[in-house]
Amino acid sequence: MKIISSIRKHFSIYPEALLQGDAVTRLSFLVFGAGNFFRGQIVKGVLFLLIEIGFIYYMAIAGIQAFQGFFTLGTVEQGWAYDEKKGIEVMVAGDNSMLMLLYGIVSIIAIACFLVIWRMNLKSAYELQKITAAGGKAPTFRDEINMLSDKKAHITLLFLPVIGICVFTILPLIYMILVAFTNYDSTHQPPGRLFGWVGLQNFVTLLKTDSPLGASFWPILEWTIVWAIIATVTCFFAGIVLALWINSKIVKGKTFWRTMFVFSVAVPQFVSLLVMKTMLQPEGALNVHLRNIGLIEGSLPFLTNATWARATVIVINLWLGAPYTMLISTGILMNIPGELYEAAQIDGANGVTMFRKITFPYIIFVMSPYLITQFIGNVNNFNVIYLLTAGGPSTLDYYQAGKTDLLVTWLYKLTTGSKDYSFASVIGILVFMISAAVSLLTYRKTPSYNNEEGFQ
């Protein structure tokens, strides 16, 4: 209901300006900036007009074609045609669906911006009319510029960041989301071949268990979720145990011990992971040493057997992640009010009870948002898997994936390897849905979301 009323409010400017506007305001419907120009805001009026002319020019030379291309995604396939002059067959370039989709999105964004500016222009004209009718004076261009550092400071500060987000995050994302509804896969590669809209077909293919993709999707999804849960929980508990251990009264030299563990966080992940990978090879350092000591006969298949590899990535992730939790929970442990423990001690509680009744609930309470972020981070944990096993050991059961592949590493392989962009996009959307569902279920309930001003 709130949304509907705000939409109604948003659009009410059009009938108002049309019915109650004078000639100049009505002229602004067609000629941008007319209202500003005839009421003293010459610079602003000219700027509006320039935007309108620029837009019309763009639409005339490229925009309309790009907009149509968005729907067809190309009709002429690259091919051979007979050239009468040369008397031979020559290659004739066809449409490039990939570029047509991209330019089509750009043209739609341009149209959307045009509509927004149209409304801004109308609103500005209508408000100026009201100001002059009341006997006021229109703010000069200089006044408006000054407002940008105060009343409209948000526009100044957000301008560049928002443009950056639009170009480097939103535009590519819209593109890839749309690709999920096309057949842009390994058999439809522009410029040689065209691709077109196929609706929800990719989703069906991926979710149906009888296609090779579906037969890979479900087991990979299962492993992704198992991995995310185990990785999050193990790192969390190991980190807390470490933090409690180092923080306990009997341990001296806390900074020293902490630093020993923090090294694994401080060293760049790609370094430690690549080193681990070399160490864990069948003929790598670890196996050779274990054999020399006589503990094992043959090499252990750390990264070559599916079950071993899965266990290995979890253990290595623990090595990487536990110190991180330790660092963060150390600060939190110090904030637990000491009186709680004193009171418990008087009541005769021992260490274990105190941990169960005070420390643990407190940590869970404070760190639950962190746990959720970690869970989502692990669903998307590309580095550990890709740099360690590259998804392997590979298997013929899966399409383009190995036994330790997560959805995101599979997505990466589908994009950079087999160029099945459409399926990669579908997977991206599904990963988004998992993350969104998990966070919606939890974030919305935290007090920090509902009561932003609580601390101010």
Place this chain on the structure above:
Amino acid sequence: MRTWESGKMKKKVRVVLSYLGLSVLSLIWIFPIFWVVLASFREERGSYTSYFFPKGYTINNYVRLLTENSQFHFLRWFGNTFLVAVCTCIISTTFVLSVSFVMSRLRFKMRKPMMNIAMILGMFPGFMSMIAVYYILKGIGISQSLLALILVYSGGSGAGFFVAKGFFDTIPKGIEEAAFLEGATKIQVFAKIVLPLSKPIAVYTVLTSFLGPWMDYIFSSVIMGDNYDNYTVALGLSKMLEREFITEYFTQFAAGCVLVSIPIAALFICLQKYYVEGIASGASKG
């Protein structure tokens, strides 16, 4: 008396066990790092030796890594990464801090919708759209360049403002109101009052954005492709581990790892206090 004695004994055992356990664990944690450092000084070639301590020590691996440029141009990669990291750091920090200030302090119509959009954007896997980004950069005509990499790392960084916003939310508003009464503009309040109070979060933002390019592997590999000259260290070093190079270059790889890790680890350990504060304030405030 006896129970007191045995209690004391029990405590002693616990102390010893505590230290013993911690020592074993920290050995496990430090072992791979120690192993790389040893390998970087090893005289014998190869990705592993059948013994732990090298037979001969040398600094040749470092010398060759820094001087031989025919196959792997480490110094250049290091310079590339440093340049990209500094530029990314400046742009991202500016973006993130301004957006966080706006979202925390200023009230305007699009604020809630924009925050929701940023939250939604954050839930898509980051590299899902990298191919599209690649083609956009190609369209602009700067693919495979360092500028492209800087833009990729910093362009969309403004959306990651939640941690810093959480921090700004905890700064009391009273201080600014006094400034407003004296006629300061909002931008002045941001630059002269709020920023100086936000040292922990500023350090956190600088640190994370500076470290990003050193750690990233995915984007640099997609953007750079086969343009060796513009590789970053992460990409270049991982090339050394490819099958045809690993035996010859492993010790140099180890030397490279040590050279990259020292400044980063030092930076991280010096600034970990701020890092933890940043994370903690962001975590508890969402």
